[in-house]
Amino acid sequence: MRNFTFYTPTKIYFGDDAEMHVGEELKKRGAKKVLIHYGSERIRGNGLFDSITAQLDAQGIGYVALGGVQPNPTIQLARKGIELCRAEGVNFLLAVGGGSVIDSTKAIRLGLSLGIDPWEAVTKGIRPENPVPMGTVPTMAAAGSEMSNSCVMTDTESHLKRGCNFDENRPEVAFLNPALTVTTPAYQTAAGITDIMMHSMERYLSNEPATPLTDAVCLGILRSVRDEGALLMKDLTNVELRGEIMWASSIAHNNLTELGRSKRTFTAHRIEHDLSGVHDVTHGAGLAVIFPAWCLAEAPYGAERFYSLMHQLWDAPEADTETGMLESVKQGVENMRAYFRSIGMPTRMGELGIDPSEYEYISGLTTNGDTFRLPSFRGGLTQKDIIEIYKLAQ
Amino acid sequence: MRNFTFYTPTKIYFGDDAEMHVGEELKKRGAKKVLIHYGSERIRGNGLFDSITAQLDAQGIGYVALGGVQPNPTIQLARKGIELCRAEGVNFLLAVGGGSVIDSTKAIRLGLSLGIDPWEAVTKGIRPENPVPMGTVPTMAAAGSEMSNSCVMTDTESHLKRGCNFDENRPEVAFLNPALTVTTPAYQTAAGITDIMMHSMERYLSNEPATPLTDAVCLGILRSVRDEGALLMKDLTNVELRGEIMWASSIAHNNLTELGRSKRTFTAHRIEHDLSGVHDVTHGAGLAVIFPAWCLAEAPYGAERFYSLMHQLWDAPEADTETGMLESVKQGVENMRAYFRSIGMPTRMGELGIDPSEYEYISGLTTNGDTFRLPSFRGGLTQKDIIEIYKLAQ
Numbered sequence: 001m002r003n004f005t006f007y008t009p010t011k012i013y014f015g016d017d018a019e020m021h022v023g024e025e026l027k028k029r030g031a032k033k034v035l036i037h038y039g040s041e042r043i044r045g046n047g048l049f050d051s052i053t054a055q056l057d058a059q060g061i062g063y064v065a066l067g068g069v070q071p072n073p074t075i076q077l078a079r080k081g082i083e084l085c086r087a088e089g090v091n092f093l094l095a096v097g098g099g100s101v102i103d104s105t106k107a108i109r110l111g112l113s114l115g116i117d118p119w120e121a122v123t124k125g126i127r128p129e130n131p132v133p134m135g136t137v138p139t140m141a142a143a144g145s146e147m148s149n150s151c152v153m154t155d156t157e158s159h160l161k162r163g164c165n166f167d168e169n170r171p172e173v174a175f176l177n178p179a180l181t182v183t184t185p186a187y188q189t190a191a192g193i194t195d196i197m198m199h200s201m202e203r204y205l206s207n208e209p210a211t212p213l214t215d216a217v218c219l220g221i222l223r224s225v226r227d228e229g230a231l232l233m234k235d236l237t238n239v240e241l242r243g244e245i246m247w248a249s250s251i252a253h254n255n256l257t258e259l260g261r262s263k264r265t266f267t268a269h270r271i272e273h274d275l276s277g278v279h280d281v282t283h284g285a286g287l288a289v290i291f292p293a294w295c296l297a298e299a300p301y302g303a304e305r306f307y308s309l310m311h312q313l314w315d316a317p318e319a320d321t322e323t324g325m326l327e328s329v330k331q332g333v334e335n336m337r338a339y340f341r342s343i344g345m346p347t348r349m350g351e352l353g354i355d356p357s358e359y360e361y362i363s364g365l366t367t368n369g370d371t372f373r374l375p376s377f378r379g380g381l382t383q384k385d386i387i388e389i390y391k392l393a394q
Numbered sequence: 395m396r397n398f399t400f401y402t403p404t405k406i407y408f409g410d411d412a413e414m415h416v417g418e419e420l421k422k423r424g425a426k427k428v429l430i431h432y433g434s435e436r437i438r439g440n441g442l443f444d445s446i447t448a449q450l451d452a453q454g455i456g457y458v459a460l461g462g463v464q465p466n467p468t469i470q471l472a473r474k475g476i477e478l479c480r481a482e483g484v485n486f487l488l489a490v491g492g493g494s495v496i497d498s499t500k501a502i503r504l505g506l507s508l509g510i511d512p513w514e515a516v517t518k519g520i521r522p523e524n525p526v527p528m529g530t531v532p533t534m535a536a537a538g539s540e541m542s543n544s545c546v547m548t549d550t551e552s553h554l555k556r557g558c559n560f561d562e563n564r565p566e567v568a569f570l571n572p573a574l575t576v577t578t579p580a581y582q583t584a585a586g587i588t589d590i591m592m593h594s595m596e597r598y599l600s601n602e603p604a605t606p607l608t609d610a611v612c613l614g615i616l617r618s619v620r621d622e623g624a625l626l627m628k629d630l631t632n633v634e635l636r637g638e639i640m641w642a643s644s645i646a647h648n649n650l651t652e653l654g655r656s657k658r659t660f661t662a663h664r665i666e667h668d669l670s671g672v673h674d675v676t677h678g679a680g681l682a683v684i685f686p687a688w689c690l691a692e693a694p695y696g697a698e699r700f701y702s703l704m705h706q707l708w709d710a711p712e713a714d715t716e717t718g719m720l721e722s723v724k725q726g727v728e729n730m731r732a733y734f735r736s737i738g739m740p741t742r743m744g745e746l747g748i749d750p751s752e753y754e755y756i757s758g759l760t761t762n763g764d765t766f767r768l769p770s771f772r773g774g775l776t777q778k779d780i781i782e783i784y785k786l787a788q
Contacts, residue, residue, distance in 0.1 A: 001408075001409070001634060001637045001640060001641070002409065003408060003409025003410055003412070004406075004408050004409060005405065005406060005407050005408070006405075006406040006408065007403075007405040008402055008403075009403040010404075011399065011400075011401045011403075012398075012399060012400040012401065014397060014399070014400065014653070014654075015395070015396065015398065016396075016397055017399025020399070051544050057609065107764070122506075148744060178395075200528050212622055212638055213615065213618040213619075213638045213641055213642050214641075215618075216614035216615065216617055216618040217611055217614045217615060217618075217645075218614075219614060220610035220611045220612075220613060220614030221610065221611060223610055224606050224607040224609075224610040224611075225607075227606070228606055228607065228676075242608055243395045243654075244395060244605075244607045246515065246768050247395070247607055247608075247653065247654070248607050251611075251650075254481065256645075256650075258643065259408070260408075260637075260641070
């Protein structure tokens with residue numbers, strides 16, 4: 001178990017009407033003028049926006065609203081949000097929506113707190129000393145951004161999707177009402193389930209000695225998401241199951257599942273980011289394609305660890321030799337792909353509409369024209385290695 | 395999954411030399427004068443006290459020290475600590491020791507922050523609005539008090555052991571260095587392992603619908619503590635294993651293992667408290683005696699839930715009828731007792747030096763002369779019910 005620091009100060013309200021604590025909590029936290037940041041105008045139709053603003057009015061807290069966040073949120077909109085906050089004297093940020101809305105709000109917070117361009121903050125990983133306080137009312141279960149230290153943004157000009165991870169990104173408070181997620185369509189629900197599992201599987205797969213306690217917590221979460229997720233796909237309006245998946249999204253990505261393992265690489269995430277950056281692929285769907293291929297490519301450099309995951313989570317057969325483990329991993333990867341297909345996820349590049357003729361260009365973004373090496377089990381992945389991974393997902 | 399709030403703001407430094415962050419952290423947190431609260435004078439001999447005071451000196455932070463905390467910490471010593479803090483103008487509390495030292499420090503914090511007698515605060519559960527900040531340097535893995543919302547104290551005059559649970563009890567920062575726990579003697583190590591498991595097992599056993607995600611996390615922690623704990627008892631100076639158990643003690647008691655289950659009763663804990671209050675029994679050892687007996691007495695009122703734990707954790711045989719499950723639970727309880735014996739824990743009242751002639755008196759403390767009903771699966775436990783549980787552990 002390696003040294004770690006763990007700091008998760010986000011106060012969680014979970015359950016029915018969790019969002020009805022917004023007014024009292026923001027008042028307690030000294031909110032005078034709030035930016036309500038959101039995605040689609042649906043929240044104005046379904047009463048959520050009104051119930052939040054009514055609470056703010058009742059507490060005598062002012063607010064200004066900015067909608068229009070898209071999946072793979074753009075740094076361009078975040079810049080607009082920062083200008084608006086400055087003009088309006090906003091002192092509290094409230095994200096109402098999915099992971100994209102929360103990350104966009106985190107980017108606004110970085111720019112506002114640091115007084116610099118948010119893309120510089122994200123790409124250079126500059127930490128604010130006194131971040132503007134923020135809260136979240138998630139309406140989707142996927143990214144776990146409501147409790148995470150991570151902020152991932154896309155620059156529509158350079159087609160780059162980049163992120164930064166530090167504790168100053170963690171929201172102060174999150175209001176998790178599973179009922180707000182029941183309208184998530186099947187495809188986005190499945191992509192969310194996939195993303196949640198990836199946050200734990202990519203943490204499990206680091207090239208280090210086993211960490212029994214953290215591994216047990218990680219596998220417990222993974223098995224639960226695998227099983228409850230499959231049930232949810234057959235019963236999308238089941239609030240109880242929505243709740244299980246919603247809470248899983250938070251604890252799968254708040255670092256609990258990596259403690260004692262210092263070398264988290266999130267390599268599949270990083271390879272996927274540039275697919276999303278170019279093709280506006282749903283993050284979870286892109287991961288369902290890339291992650292199994294990455295496992296096949298990397299398993300030879302960490303047979304035991306990959307086997308440990310595939311055997312315990314994806315019914316890969318017993319094995320005790322390295323050769324046996326590698327054979328078993330292949331079976332486990334196929335079982336995992338079958339699971340993803342069963343919940344409606346793609347597992348091949350073609351299904352994402354990505355043609356082999358684009359491999360050179362997209363992989364070049366990830367390795368910055370083959371000058372940057374992506375960390376992985378074997379050491380640094382070259383552009384050629386990444387193209388090989390694409391091909392394993394062809 | 396029931397509604398919950400979850401707030402764990404304790405910043406964790408874990409690993410080698412974790413306590414070497416004390417100076418910088420306390421400075422950041424505005425400490426001017428620190429109370430260093432501890433138990434045995436050993437910490438003055440082994441260099442721990444000196445390394446902490448050297449850091450405070452280097453940061454220009456003053457301090458005053460109060461030692462002498464005993465297992466089952468007394469409200470009497472806490473009162474002395476409060477006087478000292480007032481006289482010395484202490485504005486930060488640092489607990490250096492085991493769970494007893496941390497709880498004693500929490501009681502000092504309650505009295506100091508509220509300006510009332512700490513026993514009144516603990517017994518009435520009065521929450522301070524602005525608790526004096528506190529940190530901990532644990533030297534034992536057991537109670538998990540370094541991250542918990544719980545404070546348990548003993549009044550030597552009334553022989554009562556009572557506790558309170560609320561977020562204002564959570565320390566702001568904890569410095570967890572597993573190497574500081576390697577000198578814990580075998581018996582105390584085993585009692586700690588038992589206490590850690592109890593914090594999860596008692597949470598698992600609430601009379602409510604299953605919560606798959608929380609149950610999976612809870613069982614993951616329990617299996618890990620069971621297995622790593624058995625290894626540690628054979629290799630007491632293994633810092634790696636000490637680390638696994640130390641981190642388990644924190645997350646087994648920070649409420650993560652109960653989320654979505656609102657009816658946590660901690661009934662075995664409450665029955666045990668008065669054994670400790672009267673006989674100065676080591677808490678974990680008392681639990682190893684009481685908990686299995688409580689399971690036998692209560693299983694008929696929640697067969698499925700007890701079976702679920704005993705089958706998944708203690709190899710209780712498969713069963714599908716209620717009668718079958720109850721038979722299986724009995725086997726599971728015997729397996730659990732065998733485990734406790736294998737790590738050197740008692741499982742019978744006699745081993746604690748408690749004579750049947752005392753049952754009436756001790757149980758009377760728990761039910762306040764049979765006027766108070768202890769919450770449990772069947773509803774309220776009477777004094778007679780508790781004596782029956784003693785007898786099942788005779």
